[in-house]
Amino acid sequence: MSRPAVKVVGGGLAGAEAVWTLASRGIRVILYEMRPRTSTPAHKTDFLAEVVCSNSFGADAPTSPAGILKRELRSLGSLIMECADKARVPAGKALAVDRDIFSGLVTEALENHPLVEIVREEVTSIPEGPAIIATGPLTSPSMAEEIKKLAGEDYLSFFDAIAPVVEADSIDMAIAFRRGRWGQEDDYINCPFTREEYEAFIKALTTAERAAPHDFEDSPSWFEGCLPVEVMASRGLDTLRFGPMRPVGLPLPGTDREAWAVAQLRQDNKEGTLYNIVGFQTSLRWGEQERVFRMIPGLERAEFARFGVMHRNIYVNAPAALDPFLRFKGGPQDLFLAGQITGVEGYLESTAMGLAAALNAAALLLEKPFPRWPRETAVGALLHYLGDAVERRFQPMNVNLGIFPPLAEKVRNKARRAELTALRAEEALAPLLEDLAGR
Ligand SMILES: Cc1cc2nc3c(=O)[nH]c(=O)nc-3n(C[C@H](O)[C@H](O)[C@H](O)COP(=O)(O)OP(=O)(O)OC[C@H]3O[C@@H](n4cnc5c(N)ncnc54)[C@H](O)[C@@H]3O)c2cc1C
Structure with a gap:
């Protein structure tokens, strides 16, 4: 019997990354993206993976927390990172992109992939699994209502009012x-x-x-x-x-x-x-x-x-609503959430949650164990934050030194601390890379 296609809803940064991750593993994907027929208040184009605001993906230094995340995404074959590297514009130590070239490259890669079908329509109810919902901080209202039912009335937020x-x-x-x-x-x-x-x-x-x-x-x-x-x-x-x-x-x-x-x-x-x-x-x-x-x-x-930020942002209260594999607690076992809506914040953090959700969906379809992300890695630290943050005051989080486990010894110098954290992350990722390569 042939394997079912995975439905990915939302062709933003997380959705695009999820589609690529699945298709690269030989899994058929149907991607539903509502633009250009229906748009969000922030998107302007019909490109997949549109970058809605700043054109910067943050620090690229290998020892910065954002740099550690980038390195992990690159080593896992991230489409978003590949296209960002190709669309790079000068921005000092940061990775910034020409936004149209970047999103154009992502769109082209997915449109040309033989295992990917792209349907340009709004999805208004949770699809039959296997599926990944990656509809982002500006999820359409009908889908937001559906997600609320799964997450629980009190566990879906509609805006950020975050203190520094x-x-x-x-x-x-x-x-x-x-x-x-x-x-x-x-x-x-x-x-x-x-x-x-x-x-x-x-x-x-x-x-x-x-x-x-x-x-x-x-x-x-x-x-x-x-x-x-x-x-x-x-x-x-x-x-x-x-x-x-x-x-x-x-x-x-x-x-x-x-x-x-x-x-x-x-x-x-x-x-x-x-x-x-x-x-x-x-x-x-x-x-x-x-x-x-x-x-x-x-x-x-x-x-x-x-x-601190104050803006519209739809996200679930992850520690209350999600299991460690980005599924709704008590929800369908083949339905995953990805992107900013999981409770992370930022372009690459959202991308990382697209990759992690897709690897979980792939494991389910290929009857393999779910990948275990060491908490010492940037992706693992983000996932751990989602599972373990204080539920009552949950706020979306970006990658930063504070979410990594403390080093064995106290290191006062921040640059040195970052360096040691980066080294430890690299070592911790190696067994996972080996495990995934062998699948
Ligand atoms: C206004 C704003 C500005 C931001 N600026 C920055 C920034 O400068 N830097 C930064 O790092 N982060 C920023 N963020 C945070 C976040 O990194 C981005 O929103 C990022 O794009 C999130 O990725 P995503 O894939 O989760 O969602 P998105 O990239 O928004 O993708 C979601 C996709 O789903 C589609 N969709 C929604 N509902 C449906 C539906 N029912 N059916 C089908 N398709 C649907 C949307 O059209 C969209 O293409 C910003 C967020 C907002 C809201």
């Missing part, structure tokens, strides 16, 4: 202090401001450059309930001091005196290597976030694992 996340060991604990409000458990790290520091900070915050709003993000329903910190600050000098930065119940260490204001940081992952700045969801430009948030006492040398 910093690496724990870049916080200056000679200035910041641990304490819970009103003597509760010491779960929070508090950064205390003097009046002068606070006023200078508010001035910088309210005059910093904001990311250009996308026209499709007009009047978002989250706006009143979850205001960007810079908007709150612009409502009055004391608004933050009486809101997320209130110092009450947080006396300075060894005193009964409170600071003028306090920025609180809350643990963001189980290992305690990452902390988010509570209530600081923001739409400031990333460079501006670095400049302004380093004015927070104790964060002068903070390393940002991820910046």
Whole structure:
């Protein structure tokens, strides 16, 4: 009996990667892409793997977390990486692409593959398996409703309101202090401001450059309930001091005196290597976030694992909704989720989740065990984050040093830490590459 074709829904970065991964293993694929008949608020072309915003795929240095991910994708035969390398434009240490050449190459490769059929229509219900859903952060409304049914009512989000996340060991604990409000458990790290520091900070915050709003993000329903910190600050000098930065119940260490204001940081992952700045969801430009948030006492040398964002983004609460193989818990065993919608963030992170889902689907069809990704690899670290993040506060994550397991020894120098992490990732990937090559 011939093997059934895998249906892939969504021909974005993850979907295109998934199709290629399957077809390269001799598996027939039907790809459903709704553009150009129906588009999303951000896509402009009918290309597969359209890059909707920046043309940068991030750092390419082999020792950077994004570079580690790129190396893994390349060594697994990634179509997205192959086309990105061919469409490369000068961008210093980053990998940036000519977006039309890049998406054109991906489209051509898939259109010309004998095992790939491309159907240009919107899919409005979950297809019979084997299937991969890769409909992205701007999934069409009818499909989003279907996904909600599988993920569970409370486990599908429609927008991001993310506060910046910093690496724990870049916080200056000679200035910041641990304490819970009103003597509760010491779960929070508090950064205390003097009046002068606070006023200078508010001035910088309210005059910093904001990311250009996308026209499709007009009047978002989250706006009143979850205001960007810079908007709150612009409502009055004391608004933050009486809101997320209130110092009450947080006396300075060894005193009964409170600071003028306090920025609180809350643990963001189980290992305690990452902390988010509570209530600081923001739409400031990333460079501006670095400049302004380093004015927070104790964060002068903070390393940002991820910046804050506020935009439309449909994603599942992965730790609650997905099993370790990117399937819905309790859902069909031959239905996989891929891309940004799994709860990762970023072009290549989405691509990686397309590759991982496709390798799982291939294993199922070829009756092989699911690939086991060591957590020391970048793909493994992302998958582990999806399974193990704190469910109650789950937010999409990009690849960064904080999601890799800590090194056996504490290494203060960040460059050295990255280098050792990269070496360890390379070693950890080798057995998986061997296993996949033998299939
Ligand atoms: C506005 C915006 C800007 C972003 N900018 C960046 C950035 O600059 N850098 C970065 O690293 N990341 C960025 N991201 C995050 C993310 O990396 C990208 O969205 C990335 O394209 C996600 O890949 P994906 O394959 O999961 O989804 P997509 O690339 O969006 O692909 C999903 C595909 O599914 C199709 N589709 C949707 N519903 C259906 C359906 N029912 N039936 C058939 N087809 C369907 C869509 O048309 C689309 O082609 C941005 C996200 C958004 C929303």
